Amino acid sequence: MPIKEKNYWLETVTAPQAQSSRELPERVDVAVVGGGFCGLSAARALAKRGVNVAVFEAETFGWGASSRNGGMVLTGMKLPVPALIKRYGSETVRKMYAASLESIDCVEQIVREENIDCNFSRCGHLEVACKQSHFDGYEESATLIQREFHHELRIIPKKELRNEIGSDIYFGGIVDQTSAGLNPARYVAGLAQAAQCAGACLHDHTPATFIEPEAINGARQFRVHTSKGTVAAREVLLASGAYTTDATPALRKKIIPIGSYIIVTEVLPTELAGELSPRNRMIFDSKHFLYYYRLTPDNRMLFGGRAAFFPETENTVRQSAEILRRGMISVYPHLRGTKVEFVWGGTLDFTLDVMPHAGKIDGMHFAAGFAGHGVAAATWFGAKLAGLVCGDPNDIPFDGIKFPTAPLGLRSGNTWALPLAGAWYRILDFFT
Numbered sequence: 535m536p537i538k539e540k541n542y543w544l545e546t547v548t549a550p551q552a553q554s555s556r557e558l559p560e561r562v563d564v565a566v567v568g569g570g571f572c573g574l575s576a577a578r579a580l581a582k583r584g585v586n587v588a589v590f591e592a593e594t595f596g597w598g599a600s601s602r603n604g605g606m607v608l609t610g611m612k613l614p615v616p617a618l619i620k621r622y623g624s625e626t627v628r629k630m631y632a633a634s635l636e637s638i639d640c641v642e643q644i645v646r647e648e649n650i651d652c653n654f655s656r657c658g659h660l661e662v663a664c665k666q667s668h669f670d671g672y673e674e675s676a677t678l679i680q681r682e683f684h685h686e687l688r689i690i691p692k693k694e695l696r697n698e699i700g701s702d703i704y705f706g707g708i709v710d711q712t713s714a715g716l717n718p719a720r721y722v723a724g725l726a727q728a729a730q731c732a733g734a735c736l737h738d739h740t741p742a743t744f745i746e747p748e749a750i751n752g753a754r755q756f757r758v759h760t761s762k763g764t765v766a767a768r769e770v771l772l773a774s775g776a777y778t779t780d781a782t783p784a785l786r787k788k789i790i791p792i793g794s795y796i797i798v799t800e801v802l803p804t805e806l807a808g809e810l811s812p813r814n815r816m817i818f819d820s821k822h823f824l825y826y827y828r829l830t831p832d833n834r835m836l837f838g839g840r841a842a843f844f845p846e847t848e849n850t851v852r853q854s855a856e857i858l859r860r861g862m863i864s865v866y867p868h869l870r871g872t873k874v875e876f877v878w879g880g881t882l883d884f885t886l887d888v889m890p891h892a893g894k895i896d897g898m899h900f901a902a903g904f905a906g907h908g909v910a911a912a913t914w915f916g917a918k919l920a921g922l923v924c925g926d927p928n929d930i931p932f933d934g935i936k937f938p939t940a941p942l943g944l945r946s947g948n949t950w951a952l953p954l955a956g957a958w959y960r961i962l963d964f965f966t
Contacts, residue, residue: 539852540876540878541602541719541876541878542796542798542830542834542836542876542878543602543605543717543718543719543720544719545876546717546720552595552726552727552730553730553736554737554740555588555736555737558588558760558762558763558764558765559586559735559765560766561765561766561767562587562735562766562767562768563580563585563586563587564580564585564586564588564767564768564769564771564923565588565742565756565765565767565771566588566589566770566771567590567742567745567758567770567771567772567773567774567781567782568589568590568591568773568774568777569590569594569595569597569738570596570597570599570600570908570912571722571909571912572775572901572908572912572915572916572919573591573771573773573774574589574722574725574726574728575644575725575917575920576771576773576916576919576920577589577736577920578644578725578728578729578734578916578920579917579920580734580924581732581733581734582732582733583924584733585920585923585924586733587733587735588734588737588765588767589729589734589736589737590737590740590741590760591736591739591740591741592739592740592742592777592779593738593739594738594739595726595736595738596723596725596726598776598777598880598881599775599880599881599882599883600718600722600908600909600912601718601719601722602880602881603794603880603906603908603909604718604816604826604827604836604838605717605718605721605836606659606713606715606909607638607641607654607713607714607715607909607910608816608906608907608909608910609635609638609659609710610710610907611631611634611889611905611907612888612889612905612906612907613888613889615627615679616674616678618630619682622935624682626931626935627682628683629929629931631679631683632683633931633932634907634910635712636914637910637911638656638712638714640910640914640917641654641714641716641909641914642654642656642714644725645716645721645724647728648725648727650720650725650728651720652716652717652721652724653715653716653720653831654714655714655716655814656711656712656714657713657714657814657815658709658710658711658712658713658714658813658815659709659713660690660708660709660813660815660818661707661817661818661819661820662699662701662704662706662707662818662819662820663704663707663708663819664819664821665705665820666705668705668820669707672687672689672706672707672708673689675708676688676689676708685710685712686711687708688709688711689706690707690708690709692704692705692706695707696812697812697813698811698812698813698815699810699811700809700811703864703865709815714816715814715816715828716909717831718909721909725913737760737762739761740760740762741760741779741781742758742759742760742779742782743759743761743781744759744781745758745770745781745782745898746759747897748766750766754897755767755768756769756898758770769898769923770897771898771919771923772895772898772899772900773901773916773919775882775883775902775904775908776789776791776882777791777881778883778902782900784896785902787940788886788891788902788903788937789883789884789885789902790883790885790886790940791881791882791884792881792882792883792884793850793854793879793881794838794839794881794906795838795839795850795851795855795857795880796876796877796879796880797838797854797855797858797862797874797876797877798834798836798837798874798875799834799835799862799872799874799875800872800874800875801832801834802872804833806868807835809868810829810869811829815828816828823839825837825839826838826839835862835866835872837858837861838858839857839858839861850879851877851878851879852877854877855877882905882906882908883902884903884905885903885905885937885938885940886938886939887936887937888905889905889932889935890902890903890904890905890907890911890915891903891932891933891937892915892919892930892933893933893934899919899922899923901915901916901918901919918930
């Protein structure tokens, strides 16, 4: 069977989709820019609290990273805990780590409350060590996380690794039982329906083109210009992630869009699938230029990675398919003769410091920089920003930390230096 340049998850969406609202409102309490996990989570939370909210999405709801990822609902952050503590201090990182754990509960609660059929499962994640030195660092990290955050991780020595993964190329692993997996396309579709049922107005194919502050009778508000007209809003919440445009130039300068690519095989025999991933974990390796992989609910192997740093195009998707296939076979030689049936790409929102950020920029609320942890983090940040709009205390530990501007060659809309960044990560993987 030839490879389909299609998204496997989108092929499986059977739930009714949220329908776009017909006419733009003249005025709303809150305008949300971006109809992915973050924006829809915020809209759902705001609407449930009686706030008049409208979501403006340039494509279809969940079109971006929210339906293009591996469906991994992960604890922790991109950077290792010792590095985070050195940068921010133990107390701040303790709150950050607690937020990452809370984000998994947030997703699970929404799935249960809204009865979203998305194959949510608390299967845990497994990080595998590509070098002995990486594995040697796991014990320190697990001890630190247990002592500082009272969260237990389990070290898997190489001799026991076959109980977790059907591959012999790694030097050991570390398991976090809290993480989960789901079908992201079904989840984001369910979020959209939930937001709409709560009273949010959803507008797809309606990109925000320009946002300007204005004053009416001395009160500050915003005028949101879209492809279908303008809307006055008391508050604006920016949730556009890697697809942030010049409609919000100050935020766009902070975002580094990184391409991530995925292949999915044909359905595997049950016995083979069980050998490859005996506990059905969400798996990723310890490299900077990492691979991540898992079984899908119908026993296909989903295998992804940073095969090319450029955001997705037809060429990078095709090139990445072969790169990822070689990577998959290096991990699982058993799959050498297995057909790849799906390949697609997406774009993740990184920041220069590889941290999530939230707060206000040009007077507008925002959250960004989820760096591959967006299923859980974006959902949580959306709900938290909704709370701030409604007057809740600000307990977001990522609000207020320094948010560096990306260098010109890395920032969104001007990414000529991304191959250099990719080369740097490959050098790091070689020497560390």
